[in-house]
Amino acid sequence: MHKSFLILKREYLTRVRKKSFIILTLLVPFLFAGITILPTWLAMQDDKEERNIGVYDASQQFHERWEDTEFTHFTFIPKTEFEHIQQDIKSSAYYAVLYIPEDIVTTSRASLLSDKQVTFDIKNMIGNKLENLIEEDKKALIIDESGIPDLEEKLAAARTHIQLETVKVDEKGEAVKSSTEIAMAVGYAAGFIIYMFVFIYGAMVMRGVMEEKSSRIVEVIISSVKPTQLMFGKIVGIGLVGLTQLVFWVVLMFLIVTGLQFFLSPDQAEMLQQSQSMMAANPQLQQATQDNAVLNIIDLIGNLNIPLILGAFLFYFLGGFLMYSSLMGAVGAAVDHEEEAQQLMLPVTIPLIFSIVIxxxxxxxxxxxxxFWTSMIPFTSPVIMMVRVPYGVPLWELLLSMSILLGSIYGTIWVAGKIYRTGILMYGKKVNFKEILKWLFYKN
Known part of the structure; x- marks a missing residue:
């Protein structure tokens, strides 16, 4: 066990001391934030290019009611000019020409002519303008024909938007406000993170074993360390590297979010404390707090069983990693080249990929x-059970899933150890599954 610890220490310190590991660990949260925020920010930026659009209104219904926007100007043109532009649209002074036919109310069709592809924003804005104006005309016609006074106001008052809140009642009968959307987001994120880390760091174990085998360093190491001790130290050491990186990212993201909250709004903490202390005395403040979306989301996240989610995440993260990395380490020990490893990796990773598909x-x-069944099958349970935990899983299902996973980890490590002991010192032989199956029955 002491030798396994030395190998674990070497694998861990060698990787965490690399400049690439430190730089990647520091930059990844900002890269993810940039990937998430930058496209959204760019999409929200208004198109500020000024454009002139000609409008030929054959229906004669919209001339006095059509308004320009800040950067888009509309010019109503006569039929003769429109016909001329149709013949030679490239020479016109307009970005595009809108043709409104006489029967637009019945056909709901109009045309936007241009010598280039019209932008989505321009098309959407013109379509919305036409829809709103035609809807106004139809409403006015219905109101005139009905003879009912204040019909438009009555129709507007009849429109109803339902805000359906979910409330979770525990075994003691206590009601706690919950959110299906929050549980969905937390479960999906937790499952995807486990998939990503198990895949990345499991492949890292395989490549590490292959490098030692191809360089013949393993022959020196095996002379003083048992193969199973070497495999155990390597797997746990790399697993701790992944766990270190994950914990650092979680802490860093928490500090960034907390820092932004207090730097952008220094009085927020004090206001929140005051509102919580005054809540009981003034029930009206409860409605005001509900109207604050940020505080509401934080409150809903706090209503989740955070200790259970974090505990389950840690268990399934380590369990999934130990199971898959041991199998990937066995694959690395059985082959000599990367091409052979890819063939043997596919059956190992199919259940992990399937868990993401579903x-x-x-x-x-x-x-x-x-x-239910995929959260019990050990090859998919690390991802699928983490999706279910935020929704609330019966205790017996959670314990059964964990027990099956623990038993499967023991079995896969035993299988991987048998393959590792034989394959790590075997060179120049192309290995297939039939050959690997024989290794399981060798007496070492």
Whole structure:
């Protein structure tokens, strides 16, 4: 065990001391934030290019009611000019020409002519303008024909928007406000993170074993360390590297979010404390707090069983990594070249990929048969069970899933150890599954 610890220490310190590891660990949260925020920010930026659009209104219904926007100007043109532009649209002074036919109310069709592809924003803005104006005309006609006074106001008052809140009642009868959307987001994120880290760091174990085998360093190491001790130290050491990186990212993201909250709004903490202390005395403040979207989301996240989610995440993260990395380490020990490893890796990783494929159906129905059975199968449970935990899983299901996973980890490590002991010192032989199956029955 002491030798395994030395190998673990070497694998861990060698990787965390690399400049690439430190730089990547520091930059990844900002890269993810940039990837998420930058496209959204760019999409929200208004198109500020000024454009002139000609309008030929054959219906004669919109001339006095059509308004320009800040950067888009509309010019109503006569029929003769429109016909001329149709013949030679490239020479016109307009970015595009809108043709409104006489029967637009019945056909709901209009045309936007241009010598280039019209932008989505321009098309959408013109379409919305036409829809709103025609809708106004139809409403006015219905009101005139009905003879009912204040019909438009009555129709507007009849429109109803329902805000459906979900309330979770525990075994003690206590009601806690919950959110299906928050549970869905937390479960999906947790499952995807486990998939990503298990895949990345499991492949890292395989490549590390292959490098030692191809360089013949392993022959020197095996002379003083048992193969199973070497495999155990390597797997756990690399697993701790991944866990260190994950914990650092979680802490860093928490500090960034907390720092932004207080730097952008220094009085927020004090106001929140005051509102919480005054809540009981003045029930009206409860409605005011509900209207604050940020505080409401924080409150909903706090209503989740955070200790259970974090504990389950840690268990399934480590369990999934130990199971898959041991199998990937065995693959690395069995082959000599990267091409051979890819062939043997596919059957190992198919269950992990399948768990991502069914992630969205499980999120939509976390209590269905698909969700239940895949959260029990050990090759998919690390991802699928983490999707179900935020929704609330019966304790017996969670314990059964964990027990099956623990037993499977023991079995896969035993299988991987048998393959590792034989394959790590075997060179120049192309290995297939039939050959690997024989290794399981060798007496070492």
């Amino acid at each position: 992630l969205f159906p499980v999120v939509k129905n976390p209590e269905g048969a698909l969700a």
